[in-house]
Amino acid sequence: MDEKRLFLLDAYALIFRAYYALIKMPRLTQSGTNTSAIFGFVNTLEEILRKESPTHIAVCFDPKGPTFRSEADASYKAGREATPEDIRWSIPIIKEIIKAYNIPILEVEGFEADDVIGTMAKRAEKEGFTTYMMTPDKDFGQLVSPNVIQYKPAYRGQDFELRGEKEVCERYGLSNTSQVIDLLALMGDKIDNIPGCPGVGEKTAVKLIQDFGSVEQLLNRTGELKGALKRKVEENAQQIRDSYFLATIRTDVPIAEEPEELVRKPEDKDKLFAIFKELEFKTLRDRVSKRIASEKPMPAATASSSGGFPASLFDFADEDQTALPEEEQTECLPVDWKLITDGKEAESILSKISVLQRCGICMVAEGENDMTAQVKGVAVALSDTEGVYFPIECRNGIAGVLDVLSREDIEKVTGQSKRDYVLAYRLRNDGDAGIRNYYDVSLAHYLLQPEMRHSIDTLAPIYLGCEVLPEPVLSARRGAKKPAFTQEEIAHWACEQAALSMRLAGRMRKEVEKEGMTHLLEKVELPLAAVLAEMEITGVRIDVDALNEAASNLEARLGVLESDIHSLAGETFNVSSPAKVGEILFEKLGLDPKAKKTKTGQYSTSEEILEKVASKNPIVGKILEYRQLKKLLTTYLTALPAAINPSTGKVHTVYNQTVTATGRISSSSPNLQNIPVREEEGREIRRAFIADDGHLFLSADYSQIELRLVADFANDETMLNAFRHGDDIHAITAAKIYHKERDEVSPDERRHAKTANFGILYGISAFGLSSRLNIPRADAKTLIDNYFEMFPTIKRYMQESIELAREKGYVATKMGRKRRLPDINSKNPVVRGYAERNAVNAPIQGCAADVIKVAMVDIADKMKVAGLKSRMIMQVHDELNFDVVPEELPVLQKIVVEGMEGAYSGQVALTASFGVADNWLDAH
DNA sequence: GCGAGTCA
DNA sequence: TGACTCGC
Numbered sequence: 017m018d019e020k021r022l023f024l025l026d027a028y029a030l031i032f033r034a035y036y037a038l039i040k041m042p043r044l045t046q047s048g049t050n051t052s053a054i055f056g057f058v059n060t061l062e063e064i065l066r067k068e069s070p071t072h073i074a075v076c077f078d079p080k081g082p083t084f085r086s087e088a089d090a091s092y093k094a095g096r097e098a099t100p101e102d103i104r105w106s107i108p109i110i111k112e113i114i115k116a117y118n119i120p121i122l123e124v125e126g127f128e129a130d131d132v133i134g135t136m137a138k139r140a141e142k143e144g145f146t147t148y149m150m151t152p153d154k155d156f157g158q159l160v161s162p163n164v165i166q167y168k169p170a171y172r173g174q175d176f177e178l179r180g181e182k183e184v185c186e187r188y189g190l191s192n193t194s195q196v197i198d199l200l201a202l203m204g205d206k207i208d209n210i211p212g213c214p215g216v217g218e219k220t221a222v223k224l225i226q227d228f229g230s231v232e233q234l235l236n237r238t239g240e241l242k243g244a245l246k247r248k249v250e251e252n253a254q255q256i257r258d259s260y261f262l263a264t265i266r267t268d269v270p271i272a273e274e275p276e277e278l279v280r281k282p283e284d285k286d287k288l289f290a291i292f293k294e295l296e297f298k299t300l301r302d303r304v305s306k307r308i309a310s311e312k313p314m315p316a317a318t319a320s321s322s323g324g325f326p327a328s329l330f331d332f333a334d335e336d337q338t339a340l341p342e343e344e345q346t347e348c349l350p351v352d353w354k355l356i357t358d359g360k361e362a363e364s365i366l367s368k369i370s371v372l373q374r375c376g377i378c379m380v381a382e383g384e385n386d387m388t389a390q391v392k393g394v395a396v397a398l399s400d401t402e403g404v405y406f407p408i409e410c411r412n413g414i415a416g417v418l419d420v421l422s423r424e425d426i427e428k429v430t431g432q433s434k435r436d437y438v439l440a441y442r443l444r445n446d447g448d449a450g451i452r453n454y455y456d457v458s459l460a461h462y463l464l465q466p467e468m469r470h471s472i473d474t475l476a477p478i479y480l481g482c483e484v485l486p487e488p489v490l491s492a493r494r495g496a497k498k499p500a501f502t503q504e505e506i507a508h509w510a511c512e513q514a515a516l517s518m519r520l521a522g523r524m525r526k527e528v529e530k531e532g533m534t535h536l537l538e539k540v541e542l543p544l545a546a547v548l549a550e551m552e553i554t555g556v557r558i559d560v561d562a563l564n565e566a567a568s569n570l571e572a573r574l575g576v577l578e579s580d581i582h583s584l585a586g587e588t589f590n591v592s593s594p595a596k597v598g599e600i601l602f603e604k605l606g607l608d609p610k611a612k613k614t615k616t617g618q619y620s621t622s623e624e625i626l627e628k629v630a631s632k633n634p635i636v637g638k639i640l641e642y643r644q645l646k647k648l649l650t651t652y653l654t655a656l657p658a659a660i661n662p663s664t665g666k667v668h669t670v671y672n673q674t675v676t677a678t679g680r681i682s683s684s685s686p687n688l689q690n691i692p693v694r695e696e697e698g699r700e701i702r703r704a705f706i707a708d709d710g711h712l713f714l715s716a717d718y719s720q721i722e723l724r725l726v727a728d729f730a731n732d733e734t735m736l737n738a739f740r741h742g743d744d745i746h747a748i749t750a751a752k753i754y755h756k757e758r759d760e761v762s763p764d765e766r767r768h769a770k771t772a773n774f775g776i777l778y779g780i781s782a783f784g785l786s787s788r789l790n791i792p793r794a795d796a797k798t799l800i801d802n803y804f805e806m807f808p809t810i811k812r813y814m815q816e817s818i819e820l821a822r823e824k825g826y827v828a829t830k831m832g833r834k835r836r837l838p839d840i841n842s843k844n845p846v847v848r849g850y851a852e853r854n855a856v857n858a859p860i861q862g863c864a865a866d867v868i869k870v871a872m873v874d875i876a877d878k879m880k881v882a883g884l885k886s887r888m889i890m891q892v893h894d895e896l897n898f899d900v901v902p903e904e905l906p907v908l909q910k911i912v913v914e915g916m917e918g919a920y921s922g923q924v925a926l927t928a929s930f931g932v933a934d935n936w937l938d939a940h
Numbered sequence: 941g942c943g944a945g946t947c948a
Numbered sequence: 949t950g951a952c953t954c955g956c
Contacts, residue, residue, distance in 0.1 A: 592948070594951060622952070647953070651946060676943070680956085687945050690954030698954090722956075774956080778941040853941055861956070893956065 022072040022140045022275060023064055023167075024122075024133045026151035030169065031057050031110065033152055035103050042468070044478065045296045050838070053106040054295060058113060060169050062300070064150065066307045072145065072278040074136070075114050076122045076129035083128050085262055101842040109291070116288040118281040124269050130155065131266040137164045138267040140275040148178075155205065157184040158196035159265060189222050191229075198231040201260035210262045213252045215599060220245070231260050244603060283308070298481065348482045352402045353395075353511035355504055362413035365404050369396055369420055374427035374521075376403065376514035377417075379439050380506060382490040385685065386438035386552060387661055387668040392490055395510030396420070397429075400519050403511025407503060418443060422450035429521045431458045431472045431513070433542070434673065437549035449549065457517050459541045460524035462674040463533045466835060470674050476516045479523050484516065485509045533832045540831070540869050541673065547876040547888070548671040548681070554887045554899070555666030559704040559935070560657045566700065567653040570645050577642045584635040591642050594621045601639075607632045644697065652691065652701050659686050671891065678858050679833045679865035681891060688892050705936035707899050711886075714905070715939035716912050716930035717895035720745060721864045722777055728922040729860070730813035734806075739924045746770040752806040753799065772803050776810065777860060779853030814856045821855035829862040831870075867920045868894060875915035882907060897936065905932065 034056020043055040064070060114121055122132050133156070137147040141163045148167040149156050156166045157179065166179040177183075184193045202221035204212020216224070228234040235257070238250050249256070285308065292301045356362050369375060376397030383389035393407040394417045406413030420426055421440055430436050433456035441449035458470035468474065476482045488501035488509050501509075528537050582588045585604065589596045598621045601607050607629040623640065630636040659667045667686065675682045683689055692698020707713040723745060727735035738748040743758075750761040750769035761769075768789055775785050786796035804811040818840070821827045826836045835858040839851040868891070875896070876888060886904045890897040896916070900908055909930065916928035933939040 590948095594948090620951090643952085647947090651953090655946085672944095678943085678956095680943090682944060684945065687954085689956090690945070692954070694954085775941075778956080780941050784941060850942085857941080857956095864956085 020072060020140075020143075020145045021068070021070050022074075022136075022145045022147045022278060023068065023070040024136055024147060024149050025061065025064075025073075025075040026129050026133060026149070026153065026156075027057070027075050027077045027110070028129060029151045029153050030060055031103060031106070033169070034060065035100065035106075048836075048838075050102040051106070051295050051297075053103045054110055054113070055297065055300070057110055058297070058300060060150070061114075061117070061119075062304060062307065063170075066303075068148070069311075070148075071280055072140075072275065073280055074120045074122050074273070074278045076132045076136075077111075078129045079123050079125050079127070081125065083126055083131075084266075085128065088258075088261065099844070101839050101844065101847060104844075109295075113288065113291055116291060117283045120273060120278055122271060122273065124271055127266065127269045131269045132271060134159050134265040134267045135269040135271055136273075136275060136278075139271075140164075143275050145275055155196070155200060155263065155265065157187075158194055158200075158263075159267075160184045160193045188218075189226055195225050195230065197260060197263050198225050198234075200263035201231045201256050202234075204259060205263070210259045211255050212259050213248060213256050215244070215248045215603065224249075231256055244599070248603070348480060349401050351397075351508075351512045351515040353508045354404045355507040356404050356406050356413055357410055359410065359412050362406060362410055362416065366413070366416035366420075369398060369416070370423075370426075372398060372426055374429060374518070375420065376516075376518040376521075377421070377428045377430045377436060378510045378513040378517070379430075379432075379436050380405075380490070380510050381435075381439055385668070385670060386435045386549075387442070387555075387664070389435075389439065391439055391443060392506065393510065395507065395514040397511065397514035397518050400515055403514045405507035405510050407507075414443065418450065422452055424452045427453050427455055429455045429457065429514075429517045431456065431470075431475075431517050431520075433459065434545040434549045434552075434671075437546055438552055441549070441553055449546070449553075451546065454542065454545075455521055455525075456542060456545060457520040457524045458674055459545065460521075460528050460537055463537055463541065463833065464524070464527050464531065466674075466679065466833075467677045472513050472516050472520070475520050480516065480519055482516065485512050531832070531834065533834070536831050536833060536866075540866065540873060543873045543877075544869050545673060547872050548673060548891075550876065551888055551890065552668050552671060554889050555661065555664055555668040556889050556897075557665070557706050557708055557899075558656055558660060558667050559706050560660070562704045563653050563657055563701075566704075567649060570649045570653060574642060574645055574649065577638050577645070581635055581638050581642060584633070584638070591639060592646060597621045597639060601626075601629070601633075601636065605633060605635070607636070644695070648692070648698055648701065652686070652698075655686055656701075656704065669890070676865075677835060677854075678861040679829070679869075680861065681865070681869075683892075688890060691892075699937060702937035702940065703935050705890075705897075707934055710902070711934075712900040712902055712905060712932050713935055713939045714886075714898040714900045714908065714912070714930060714932050715895060715936060716898075716916060716928050717893070717940075718864075718868070718916060718926055718928055721867065721894045721926055722860050723773060724924050724926055725860050725863050725920075725922070726777065726810065726813070728924055730807075730809045731923070732807055732809040732813075735810075736924050746773060749773055749803075749807075753802045768799060772799055776803065776814075777857060779814075779856050817859060818852050818855045821851070827855050827859050829859050829866050831863070831866045833862045833866060835859075835862065863920075864894060867926065868896070868916075871916045871919035872896065874919065875911055878911045878915065879908070882911065884908060884911075895940075897939075900932070 031053050035053040038052035038056055042050045042052040044050060111121060122136065124132050133149050137149060137159055140147045141161065145163065147164045149159065149164065150167050150169060152168050160166055160179060160181055162181060166184070168177040168179065170176040181193055184196065185191060188196070188199055190196065190199070199221050200210055200212070202213050202216050202224060203218050204210045224234055228237060234249065235253050238246060241249060288304070289301055356365060378395040380392045380394065381389035382392060391408055393405055394414060395403050395405040396417060397403040406417060408414060418440060421428060433454045437449045437451050440451055444450055457472070457475065461468070461470045461475055473484045473487070476484045485508065488506045489499070490506065491500045528534055578591055581591055585600050589600060591597065601621065626636050626640055630640070656667060661668055669683045669688055670685050672682045672684065691701055705713070720739070723735070724739055727739060734748065734752065735745065738745050746766050746769045747758055747761050749772070750765040751758045753769055753772070754761065754765050771785065771789055775788070782793055782797040782800055785800065786793040789796065817827060821837050821840045825838060825840065826834045828834045835854060837851040837855055839847045840855060842848040842851065872888070872891065879886065879888070884901070884904050884907065886898055886900045886908050888896060889899050896912065898908060898912065913928050913930065917926055920926050931939040
């Protein structure tokens with residue numbers, strides 16, 4: 017290939033994209049440093065070198081200081097999120113790496129990387145190059161020409177994409193790539209904070225460009241437009257012109273380098289590998305050395321210290337031995353797998369399994385919901401490297417596995433114990449899951465890194481350095497791209513999962529022990545998985561008739577509201593569309609002509625904003641009511657009956673034990689944690705959650721658990737005493753803040769104190785408090801100041817939490833649950849503030865989560881011992897709900913209250929209050 | 941203050 | 949993918 021092929025990389029865009037693509041499964045070093053940004057970037061760079069063999073290459077960075085755009089418009093890129101600390105410190109390292117690659121870095125003061133790329137691409141074009149602009153940013157479409165092509169890197173399973181003239185024009189229906197600028201000028205770009213024309217989105221913008229050809233033409237001929245669009249364009253003409261300027265990538269930047277100087281040179285391999293070693297990039301290093309070995313020597317005069325090509329395989333053999341702990345060498349061995357279909361063979365394998373001390377389990381089932389998923393088979397790993405798979409058709413094999421699951425003397429290792437529990441329960445069909453002695457690597461990892469993902473697929477690459485087989489498609493769905501996998505492929509995958517969970521178990525156990533969380537894992541989280549599984553299995557009975565009646569009632573009211581709204585607006589429109597609502601309210605009706613809040617170009621129509629203009633037009637109140645009712649209707653009244661499992665007649669919520677960063681449980685399908693309680697209208701939905709026929713609904717909740725914990729942690733005598741005496745904590749707080757006697761406190765003052773009490777927990781600012789209470793910012797500040805003055809202990813406690821986090825890099829609950837806060841020492845105040853709020857909040861929220869989990873395990877245990885037929889059916893917030901056989905009520909009540917109140921001992925008791933009825937609302 | 945889940 | 953509302 018004699019052709020000159022120049023690759024220009026948009027460094028920041030690629031780095032940000034890499035970092036966020038890996039945010040849920042970051043690359044971490046042994047010491048926990050997040051190297052995602054570096055890894056992702058280098059990976060992309062390597063891929064280009066390997067696949068595209070560029071003859072010329074350069075990486076373009078944005079300079080530090082201001083650019084001509086920011087000077088022209090202060091708000092330009094102001095909306096961009098603060099750079100995370102992990103990216104910030106990665107930049108110099110990435111630059112070091114690029115230097116080690118001997119690739120030129122282009123950075124020109126006063127100009128963004130975009131402009132440098134644009135300029136260089138145009139210059140190169142004149143000199144006969146084909147230029148590839150490596151960037152995911154759509155703005156670059158404007159530079160595309162026959163010899164300048166945009167190369168969007170591969171992303172999230174999607175392959176890389178080349179955009180030439182044809183692709184760019186087709187994508188937006190343009191006749192010319194330079195019209196990308198016109199398009200951006202109209203529709204704006206929220207990433208770059210290019211405002212565009214408010215109310216004009218992609219669709220309208222494309223149409224305008226097609227009709228007028230350019231922004232200039234459009235602005236000259238606005239007379240041809242009609243109605244709202246005409247007004248929008250005319251009113252925003254200047255903003256559109258400014259946007260055009262901001263969106264235009266410059267091609268006249270004074271760059272010192274010439275295209276020819278960007279010729280590819282050999283990398284300084286020693287330097288490069290030294291950096292890789294530091295960053296623990298083992299596989300990447302292997303890949304790089306493979307590529308170097310396969311490349312022809314480059315005709316560069318400046319061949320550097322690295323010596324000759326091709327590289328010898330022995331070059332770093334020694335280093336390999338020392339670079340990694342010995343155990344890791346065996347961790348990526350392939351897994352021997354076997355599909356067992358024959359009954360006899362199953363028997364002989366099962367007898368082998370029955371003498372094992374531990375084995376790995378991977379149940380294969382199709383469907384997200386454990387209660388309806390169809391079991392396809394089960395893999396059992398006999399060792400780290402060997403597994404067998406019993407398909408569901410192999411009856412005695414499956415029966416044998418179920419027997420193994422119930423054996424106390426064999427430890428089972430899995431990555432999804434709750435799902436296994438539910439599936440085993442359904443397979444046995446005898447009212448028992450019969451699962452004993454289970455270890456769950458995902459739960460273990462949840463304690464280690466609560467913010468990450470915890471599947472085997474995520475853990476294996478990180479902890480073992482293994483590649484994992486992709487999850488098989490279990491059956492061909494109509495219209496699906498991929499066909500169903502063969503049984504062999506499924507067996508192979510499942511055996512690998514089971515074997516990998518065994519390999520991970522040792523590592524997880526060690527780490528959990530090291531972090532002092534073994535008790536939390538073994539006495540709380542692991543037993544809790546079974547309790548949650550039982551709750552999912554039991555399910556909740558729903559009064560469908562009541563819901564349907566309420567639904568038709570609501571539909572009627574919505575119909576009336578809708579027509580009222582339409583007639584008030586003078587036109588019919590989709591009231592459910594926030595964009596449309598914004599347009600009607602703020603453009604057509606002109607409520608609040610100035611401070612119309614926008615974020616993505618649209619008007620904000622959140623409840624908060626609408627409340628403020630509600631007095632100006634009755635339509636606003638009706639829209640708010642419409643929204644509230646519509647939400648109730650779609651999210652609950654229609655969704656709940658649809659969630660009923662036809663074979664049990666109940667709703668089986670899925671509890672997720674490994675989702676939240678603080679340790680709380682979350683629930684989904686349906687989410688029981690946002691069933692309304694504040695508004696009367698929504699509360700009624702709870703009436704449809706009922707007990708079984710002839711049974712009772714018991715609801716028990718902790719009162720003020722988080723505030724009690726704060727009082728305890730902070731050692732605040734005033735609060736502790738208030739709780740001890742059963743006083744109204746918010747009234748006491750109000751009396752303190754406003755320097756009054758307790759009975760002189762007005763309802764408003766109490767409300768303010770209540771908001772302050774909770775606000776403190778969440779680390780609210782004066783700004784947040786003022787908007788929440790609808791009071792001036794200064795008043796909110798005074799309120800907070802008074803609060804801290806009257807509760808110095810609370811203030812001290814908060815500061816101590818932050819100090820502790822700074823020292824250790826994490827905060828922990830009494831039970832040892834940790835939340836890591838790497839940003840706590842960040843120089844960026846926004847990022848740091850976030851970490852600081854978490855430092856205060858996480859131990860409190862996490863402790864409350866620990867407490868209720870301990871209570872649940874204890875209560876479930878005692879219920880089992882007492883042989884009760886009553887069932888725990890829901891966990892919501894700080895509340896537990898039970899379906900009660902009436903005769904058992906006294907016994908159960910005792911177990912529940914003692915279990916909840918006994919789950920924590922501190923300076924103040926945690927009290928649980930309860931109620932009994934035949935539905936949730938009345939029991940609460 | 942944020943996270944979690946749902947609908948458009 | 950974002951906006952919104954719920955919860956704590």
